[in-house]
Amino acid sequence: MFFHIVLERNMQLHPRFFGRNLKENLVSKLMKDVEGTCSGRHGFVVAITGIDTIGKGLIRDGTGFVTFPVKYQCVVFRPFKGEILEAVVTLVNKMGFFAEAGPVQIFVSKHLIPDDMEFQAGDMPNYTTSDGSVKIQKECEVRLKIIGTRVDATAIFCVGTIKDDFLGVINDPAAA
Amino acid sequence: MEKSGPVQKAVVLQPFVKLVRLVARAFYDDYTTKSDNQQKSARSDNRGIAAVVLDALARRQWVREEDLAKDLQLHAKQLRKIIRLFEEEKLIMRDHRKETAKGAKMYSAAVAATTDGRAEDKVKLHTHSYCCLDYAQICDVVRFRLHRMKKRLKDELEDKNTVQEYGCPNCQRKYNALDALRLISMVDDSFHCENCNGELVVECNKLTSEEVVDGDDNARRRRRENLKNMLQKLEVQMKPLMDQLNRVKDLPIPEFGSFLAWEARAAMAARENGDLNPNDPLRSQGGYGSTPMPFLGETKVEVNLGDGNEDVKSKGGDSSLKVLPPWMIKEGMNLTEEQRGEMRQEAKVDGGAGAAAKLSDDKKSAIGNGDEKDLKDEYLKAYYAELMKQQELAARRNQQESAGEPTSGIQSGTVYSGRQVSMKAKREEDEDEDEEEVEWEEKAPVTANGNYKVDLNVEAEASGGEEEEEEDDVDWEEG
Structure with a gap:
């Protein structure tokens, strides 16, 4: 069965992406990371349909990576018994x-x-x-x-x- | 003899015994202690032996296995084998005890109590095993067994969405179809064991497996027919057993307790009956270990309490007039101030009798006994009598004091008593409001019986429930 749900994920972004199209970079990385994965809880993430919010980034000590909490809408596919x-x-x-x-x-x-x-x-x-x-x-x-x-x-x-x-x-x- | 035990005063053993007998005949009829490869001659054919043993156990409570063997004229080894079977099937409880002569004697005393027969003095110094039917578990086990039987046949009949199972013939490891992805091998198109790489075979748990091999229509139909027949036969043949299970379902289950508890109880009962049993554990000074038996005697207190209770009930039953106790008077009842206060006695008699009769009707249906109310009534009567006496005394004293001015003296006297009464009435209202605690405190020590507490609880809820609800409502609105 397919569901359209909102999920959240903490995205780590490399400092080299900081710039004018940081957001685009973030979204494309999210898609690359998430689409096609499977979690036991939600099933397969088929596609990301939209970004709800991108929270404040947090710079990691030592690495310079920045962690953004991202809320995104996606279509998931979860098979059920009897389906x-x-x-x-x-x-x-x-x-x-x-x-x-x-x-x-x-x-x-x-x-x-x-x-x-x-x-x-x-x-x-x-x-x-x-x-x-x-x-x-x-x-x-x-x-x-x-x-x-x-x-x-x-x-x-x-x-x-x-x-x-x-x-x-x-x-x-x-x-x- | 099973009725003579002190345990099952309320429980009826008969239906359970019948259940056990039915179970014995249904499931253990063709059990034999011989292994299959042994040649069965007519003489050594001991089918039905399990049923005999079960029947014998149903006639007893805890029994020493050697005694049972002797009674049944069976070899002890043979019996033990059957007993072990029943233990595995969870039909009986067993207890093993390393026994000295005294321990054995104690058991003999217990036996003498339950059988009021002779108890042979068997003095041995090694482990004895005792066994007893576990009726509670038997009911569950049998119900589960029947359920499984039916479910399996039905699943088979409908090919009910069963996940296929596979087994490895080499290492006995089991898989099911959900593992299929891991098991499929690249080399050939069969499944291979993860452990030993042996080829897995389909676990065939079909009941009529001979015919499954060829998948043609005829065979399939035959199989279904077979299964249907089997299911029908099961229904018919298990009918008496199921009926008995249903009958037994709501009955209280006879409990003998653990072996030690049973033994102690039986010995107590023997002593209570005044049997001068030479094997009485008390007289034989010290049971197993060095625990003196009087400790175990303490359990008898409960029995006494129950008896005392009955006395109270019979005494309370004499007073046919049900009066309305103060905790039943609520805001809703239209009793005038006088009825609550000064005219209390009348209110109790006329207004109360009607209400009490009405209340007692639904009370009786709900609770089942009104003796607790009787207790309260008596308490109240005493209370009022005392109160009246005090009021009279006070009035008289007032009159004596104000002998000089008669009019004012009478007035003050009446005023005084009126105030008394109103105070009392207020106190009663207070009692009404938090009577739950008050009643509990007062009654708890008197009625330390299990039944009784439950009843009290119901009573308290019945009378105090409305106010509690109102309070709750207020809370909600405030919040």
Whole structure:
């Protein structure tokens, strides 16, 4: 699920950036530092949408670095148990398959794939129904439900299922 | 014999015993002490032995395991094996004690108290084990067990979002699907153990695993059918057990306490009954260690208190007239000044009786006993009697003093008494306001019983609640 929230961060800025466009430098550094990171609490920071306030800088003794407390708005993505996501399959093996929904990796184990889909080893490993009408392979898009998440301090990993109504392959660029 | 113990005066053991018997038959019916590879002949087949032991335990309280073995004509080793099983299953409490002859004697005394039968003088000098059913825990354990059974079947049936588990066949390490990212290996497409790099296998905890191997439609349907059947059978077969659990749920659970406490209590009960037991620990001078038994006798005080309480209740019950005590008079009640003060006696009788009857109705439904009010009534009666006497005395003295001027003397006398009365009334109002503390202080020593305190509490809240609420409101508005 996506959220638009306000976060705060203390930015350390090198003295060489002190000048006319200090603020621009600060913001671009913030974006470089924060976007794409993952915190267990808020999830993945997808994008910074605005800066609320930049507090008074504090010069560090010895280094000359200046610390600015910055409040910024950002879009975060946090997967939840029970959430339905659309993901792209990245890897298929006999244990199941891995898929990615943006920054999140999701594993769907074999017993959470519908029973009528069989693993086919080979050049392009895939799961296929007995009549061959549905095929899960690399690069195809699936809709899945998250049934478990593991949230570490800096990473989130999910386990999903496609063994439910309206879940499964939604688009297969390879077949098209 | 289990009823003779002093412990379970209020609790009924019967439903719990029935529960234990049901549990024994449901879960331990086919338990056998033989290992599987042993050849089972008809003679050595001891299935149902666990049920027998449980039944026997349900008929006893704390029991020495050797005695139990003897009663059941079992080998002590065999019994111990079963007992250990029950201990692991959390059905029983056990206690081990290194015993001298005296310790054994004490136990015998306790047994004699609960069984009022013979107690054999078994004098041995090594560790004895005692065991007793732990009814409270049994209820929890059984409920949990049933819950787990049902949950597992249901999950299986619905393929309920279970996170797949993997195990390493070499080092027995367990993983689940959430670890998948770390486990995937670059070499082949299977998962590998982080420890030993062995290939992980799917932990198959399916109940009907034989058929899962092929994923074809037929097999799946068969499996579901199986599971459904199993669930249904479970529901049907466990029905009596569940019914019994529900029945037992609201009952007070029989507690025997720890072994030492039980033993002491049983011995006390024996002495109380006047049994001249030669094994009585008091007479045998000193129990285990060198702790003299009279210390343990102190626990009996509680029992006495309870008895005394009943006496009070019966005495209080005699007075059928319920009078209105002062802490029930509030601002809201339309009692005139005279009723509060001088006409107090009448107010108590007529205005009070109605209110008291009304109050006593909902009181009784809420609290369950009115004997505490009776106590207060008696206290009040005495108080008023004393007060009246004093007033009369004062009036008489005034009259005597002012014998010369009769009119003024009478006036002053009445004025004086009136002031007295009004003062008293004020004091009562004060009492009303902070009667919580006053009542507590006065009644606490009289009623040092657990039940009683709870009742008092309710009483205090019931009568003092309104004022407290008002005060609270004021505070809020001010703040």
